[in-house]
Amino acid sequence: MPNRPWCILSRQTVSIATVPKDSFNREIDYLRISLTDRCNLRCVYCMPLNGLRFCSNGELLTAAEIETVVRAALRSGFRKFRLTGGEPTLRPDLLEIVQRLAALGGVRDLALTTNAILMARLARPLKDAGLRRVNVHLDSLNPATVERQMRWGTLADIWKGLAACEEAGLTPIKLNAVVAAGYNENEVADLAQLTLERDWHVRFIELMPLGGGECARLAMQRYVSNIETRRRIEEALGPLAPLEASSPSDESRNFRLPNARGVVGFISPVSEPYCGTCNRMRLTADGKFHLCLLNDDELDVRQVLRSGAHDAEERVAQILLKAVQVKPTGHHLLEGRSTEHRSMFQIGG
Ligand code: SAM
Ligand code: SF4
Numbered sequence: 001m002p003n004r005p006w007c008i009l010s011r012q013t014v015s016i017a018t019v020p021k022d023s024f025n026r027e028i029d030y031l032r033i034s035l036t037d038r039c040n041l042r043c044v045y046c047m048p049l050n051g052l053r054f055c056s057n058g059e060l061l062t063a064a065e066i067e068t069v070v071r072a073a074l075r076s077g078f079r080k081f082r083l084t085g086g087e088p089t090l091r092p093d094l095l096e097i098v099q100r101l102a103a104l105g106g107v108r109d110l111a112l113t114t115n116a117i118l119m120a121r122l123a124r125p126l127k128d129a130g131l132r133r134v135n136v137h138l139d140s141l142n143p144a145t146v147e148r149q150m151r152w153g154t155l156a157d158i159w160k161g162l163a164a165c166e167e168a169g170l171t172p173i174k175l176n177a178v179v180a181a182g183y184n185e186n187e188v189a190d191l192a193q194l195t196l197e198r199d200w201h202v203r204f205i206e207l208m209p210l211g212g213g214e215c216a217r218l219a220m221q222r223y224v225s226n227i228e229t230r231r232r233i234e235e236a237l238g239p240l241a242p243l244e245a246s247s248p249s250d251e252s253r254n255f256r257l258p259n260a261r262g263v264v265g266f267i268s269p270v271s272e273p274y275c276g277t278c279n280r281m282r283l284t285a286d287g288k289f290h291l292c293l294l295n296d297d298e299l300d301v302r303q304v305l306r307s308g309a310h311d312a313e314e315r316v317a318q319i320l321l322k323a324v325q326v327k328p329t330g331h332h333l334l335e336g337r338s339t340e341h342r343s344m345f346q347i348g349g
Helices: 063-075 094-102 119-129 143-149 155-168 188-197 214-221 226-237 312-325
Strands: 006-008 013-015 030-034 080-084 109-114 133-137 174-179 201-206 252-256 263-267 280-283 288-290 298-300
Touching: 030 063, 063 094, 063 280, 063 312, 080 094, 094 109, 094 119, 119 133, 119 155, 133 155, 143 155, 174 188, 188 201, 188 226, 188 263, 201 226, 201 252, 226 263, 280 312, 288 312, 298 312
Parallel strands: 030 080, 030 280, 080 109, 109 133, 133 174, 174 201, 201 263
Antiparallel strands: 006 013, 252 263, 280 288, 288 298
């Protein structure tokens, strides 16, 4: 008999494990899975226009390998999963990946972070495959700003994708807007205003410098504190009333505008770091557990997945628990330091 209780939570059998804690006593139960480092946009703070090198198809984890990692995560006590990238909707086998993961017992949440460009045709099939909800990245409601800041994307396409997500029931819809000086910082109130009529969460994210290149430099030069973003929103739309956190590990501080249906959130890694309540582990598209968004440390799992070992799932679970144990805390954003080797599009946000 296995030494853990077994149960059938949906179609497949899984073991129930307690949530693992790291050496800072944080419960780590949320795995963010990057499916690709490629993207159909080139947001100014995320991907440079030139000099990019992407993983080859052979370097990316396959759908079956991703399923094995998620099985290992479930047996290690993880419960929440998010697919990200790069742009995850570029994976031709995205529906298969969602189907495989949604069928595993014990998955409490399965979400997708996307720029929504391709969601007009993918939202319904993804919902049918078992995806629960989406976070959509949109920095402005001004078409010219979107083209300048998100490069290659149009507001019209993103808006069509968003509408399809809502229509398909991939809710609650959460919008992520990165605020950059000289780009969209004067337009934040227009985005927040969406919450008056819609039950969406509109979240404003502070710029972080990752990867040490031109995007990191831009992030440092164009940084806008969420203190300033909040001030602009309140000046235009009235006072923001604080809401209780939905969970202690929610990185967003949430508020409501007077008589609003939706929520305005602030994700403030620089001005209000939330490392103390971090519950995340990340898997890069090329099969490494990335221990902290703002740090380069990683543990490889692809080698084990491709070793042909009959107990690969167990061994991945051991590596994951090791990754949890050695997960660092704290960052050096205020001194302008974070990752040097990995950029945001390679980690997934
Ligand atoms: N392509 C998808 C998207 O844009 O939502 C998923 C991947 S993207 C790397 C994930 C998130 O990272 C996005 O919400 C984006 O706003 C955020 N992001 C990218 N670069 C950032 C930076 N330098 N600072 C803060 N957030 C950033
Ligand atoms: Fe692509 Fe997302 Fe990065 Fe923009 S933030 S370039 S949409 S991966």
